[in-house]
Structures are given as structure tokens and as C-alpha cells.
Amino acid sequence: MDQRFDYFVVFAEMRTGSNFLEANINEFDGLTCHGEAFNPHFIGYPNKDAILGVSLEERTADPMQLIEAVKADQGLSGFRYFHNHEPRVLDAILNDPRCAKIVLTRNPLDSYVSWKIAKATGQWKLTDVRRRKDSTVQFDGPEFKRHVEELQAFQVQIMRGLQVSGQTAFYVAYEDLQDVEVMNGLARFLGHDGAIEAVNKKLKPQNPAALSEKVENFDDIPRALSELDRFNLNRTPNFEPRRGAAVPSYVACAVAPLLYLPINSGPQAAVTRWMASLDHVAADGLIENFSQKTLRQWKKAHRHHRSFTVVRHPVERVHAAFCERILAAEDGVYKQIRNTLRRVYKMPIPKDPPKADYGPEAHREAFLAFLGFVKANLLGQTSLRQDGHWVSQAVAMKGFANLALPDMIVRETEMESYLPALAMQVGRMDAPDPEPVDPGHPVALSAIYDDEIETLVRDIYKRDYITFGFDNWQ
Numbered sequence: 001m002d003q004r005f006d007y008f009v010v011f012a013e014m015r016t017g018s019n020f021l022e023a024n025i026n027e028f029d030g031l032t033c034h035g036e037a038f039n040p041h042f043i044g045y046p047n048k049d050a051i052l053g054v055s056l057e058e059r060t061a062d063p064m065q066l067i068e069a070v071k072a073d074q075g076l077s078g079f080r081y082f083h084n085h086e087p088r089v090l091d092a093i094l095n096d097p098r099c100a101k102i103v104l105t106r107n108p109l110d111s112y113v114s115w116k117i118a119k120a121t122g123q124w125k126l127t128d129v130r131r132r133k134d135s136t137v138q139f140d141g142p143e144f145k146r147h148v149e150e151l152q153a154f155q156v157q158i159m160r161g162l163q164v165s166g167q168t169a170f171y172v173a174y175e176d177l178q179d180v181e182v183m184n185g186l187a188r189f190l191g192h193d194g195a196i197e198a199v200n201k202k203l204k205p206q207n208p209a210a211l212s213e214k215v216e217n218f219d220d221i222p223r224a225l226s227e228l229d230r231f232n233l234n235r236t237p238n239f240e241p242r243r244g245a246a247v248p249s250y251v252a253c254a255v256a257p258l259l260y261l262p263i264n265s266g267p268q269a270a271v272t273r274w275m276a277s278l279d280h281v282a283a284d285g286l287i288e289n290f291s292q293k294t295l296r297q298w299k300k301a302h303r304h305h306r307s308f309t310v311v312r313h314p315v316e317r318v319h320a321a322f323c324e325r326i327l328a329a330e331d332g333v334y335k336q337i338r339n340t341l342r343r344v345y346k347m348p349i350p351k352d353p354p355k356a357d358y359g360p361e362a363h364r365e366a367f368l369a370f371l372g373f374v375k376a377n378l379l380g381q382t383s384l385r386q387d388g389h390w391v392s393q394a395v396a397m398k399g400f401a402n403l404a405l406p407d408m409i410v411r412e413t414e415m416e417s418y419l420p421a422l423a424m425q426v427g428r429m430d431a432p433d434p435e436p437v438d439p440g441h442p443v444a445l446s447a448i449y450d451d452e453i454e455t456l457v458r459d460i461y462k463r464d465y466i467t468f469g470f471d472n473w474q
Helices: 018-025 056-061 063-072 087-095 108-121 141-164 174-178 180-189 220-224 268-278 292-301 314-327 333-343 360-378 393-400 412-425 451-460 462-468
Strands: 007-011 031-033 076-081 099-105 170-173 258-260 306-311 408-411
Touching: 007 018, 007 063, 018 031, 018 076, 018 099, 018 174, 018 180, 056 063, 063 076, 063 087, 076 099, 087 141, 099 141, 099 180, 108 141, 141 220, 170 174, 170 180, 174 180, 258 268, 268 412, 306 393, 306 412, 314 333, 314 360, 314 451, 360 451, 393 462, 408 412, 451 462
Parallel strands: 007 076, 007 099, 031 076, 099 170, 258 306, 306 408
Antiparallel strands: none
């Protein structure tokens, strides 16, 4: 470990995700965060008597004694510090270049509402979504303005302390806490040369819903802010981690300069059959398994190339993911996921791939249960990974943007018109029509679809409906 620092501090506030950040820091061997070491009411944690042999009474008498104990701890240790913590150590922390500074921020309105809910329910941490307590709260305009002023004043104090001492901090937003690459970057900032493969899964987001669903007098908020929506009140919280560009999944035509950027659980088979038909080759004659290097080489060799992707209606897509990745899984990771969904989440799905007696009624019940799981999963409330086959298409598209922005986004229902038009852009006037998509699922979506399913899917994939302009499936 690079010993640039003697200790570290996480500057944060209540309900900004500091518990989760601490849990992620503690995932690294040699890094230890000791909680709210300078909380005026306790030391470290509410039920703790001491940190590193320093009691609350000793810290109160001489707060620098605890700083020295943290410095002397094995590995690299630190603590979380809020604006109302022990003020006598703040200048010493800010002025010490041997203290690594981490600044955690969150939309103040989100943190304020989360704080109000935690006060109402008495639940300040969540490790099991089945024990989540729910509540709506009243927005108090003057109280919120005081909240914002305190946070802003503290952030300005931190910023100026770093500026005048010639230091910099590692800034983390609440939305970054689910990004394992950011957490590994934080560890490198602290001088740690290791990495973790996944973020801590024990703590779960407690109130993963739009503000309009959590605040009883939601309409009072814009008025309290003089009708300025400075805090993006109507956005839907996004707990999906940022996704990579998924370059190995890209497919190029054998001859025509067309590059397909597939989105999982979309009509990949129909699109690649059309691409093979366009160049009069077999499906295995297409160019696949790109790396970033070979992708750049292909682009340089095809100067007038066009890239595209195809988006599918969210109802049809999540149904395809359920049928093809959960129901049909005979082995591998998706069979394990199916078994976990049955055993842990009590989902009424068959133990094995469906047999002939599996009908629409059983399928609808299983699919509805799967939708409930997907909602909790994408909100970061389950122990299972957020799989690429049911993450939102908007998030997948952002991943593409790192390397290959698609020239055209085609809706699946419009492939017959737009894929031949795309081929015409690269000089291919003889493009065939794409074949109809035959999902071959054990029960057709049309046999179970109704308003309840549409409403559930729309709730899960609000961002996709808004981004791509989807209407109801039927």
C-alpha cells in the first residue's frame, strides 16, 4: 500500500449513503472506516464505548487523542465526519495533507426526504428488503431551506480549506456508490493496490421511489422553491450501476459497413439473420467478438460505416428475459438464479424448464412474481446482480456511448422499414426485409398481457418509456 496518507476522512451528511460507502471501504483488506468517530452523542456507533482504546470521555477531553490513535492503527484507517461533528478537529483535519479527503454528496432534497422518512419509521439502515418500513412525510419548506444552507456552508468550508492548503479530494456522488469501478478508484486514491469484484450487498437502498410517491404535499415543494425545479424533483431514482460498452457483443456485416450494437433480450436473432441475408452469407459469417482494438481497426477500414441498435418494448423485452433466461435455463448461472428465485424469493416458477402442462395461468402468476423481483433488483434491494437481460435499455445505451454511439435507434416494430433504409445509406439498394420475430416462448405474451402487467412494467422501466417514447404494448 502506498503510504501517501496517515489516515482518511469521509466528509458526508446524514442520509447521503455514508453507511454504504463505509461498508464498501471496509471490503478492502487494510482499509478500515471507524464510523462517526466524532459524533457529539456517541463514538463511532450508537452502541460502541470506544474506538481504538479511546473512550467517549477521553475523546471529549482531548479530541486529537483519537486522531493520533486512528493514525497509529494498522493499515489505513479513517472515519466519517458530518457538519455537526466535533468542531475542534476540523481545522486540523483540513490542514493536514497526510489526511486523505473523501467528499460524499447527494441531492439535498433526496437526503432531506430520506431523513424525514427515517425519523418517521425509526429505520436508519436496511439489510433485508422484507423488513423495510415504509412511510410518507410532509415537506416543510423553511426546515428544508435551513437544511440546504447548512450543507452548502459546510461544503464551502471544505472547499476553501482544500484550496488554501493546496489539496484535492476524491468526490463521490450518491449515485456512484453502486459502481464498483469508482470504489476501486477510491481505493487507489487511498494508496491501496487491490480491487474488489462487487460492491457490498448487505445494505439496501431504503426508499427507492420517486419523490412524488414519498412526500404527501409534493406540490408544495416547487412553490417553496419559487417554482424553480433546481433539484430535479420528478426524476426517477436510478440504482442501476453504469454499464460498460459491451464491445464483444457487437456484430458487423461480412461486407456491408454496418455495425449492430445488441441490447440483451432484444431481437438479436432476427437482426443478425437480416445482416447475414444482406451479405448472402451464413450467420456464422458475420464479424463478431470485437475488442476495443479490433473495433477501431474495423471502423478505420470502413470509413462510411453506420452503427445501429434495436430497442424492444419493455413489456415484450422483460417477458423475453423471463422466458429465455429464467424459465428455459437448463444449466449455468441462470439456472442458479432460477433456483435462488424459487428458494429465497419464493417465486412460483417451475423447478425445471416448463413441461406441456405449464399453462397461461401458471405463467402469468410466475411472470408477475418475476416483475416484482426485477423492480426490487433494479432498485438495489436484492442480493442478486442486476443482469444485462433486464436492466433498462437506456442504461445499456449509455454504455454504448463510451465507444460507439449508434447512428440509428430502431424500434423493433419498425425494423421492416428502417433496416432496409439503413442499408441504403451505405449503398445497398437490394436489402431484404427482415423476417418476422418468432419468440417461441412456452406461453405467448398475448395470452397473459393485461393492464396490470402494463402498469407494473411501466413502473419498473419509466426511463425507457420516456426515453424511447413507448406507448402501451397493445
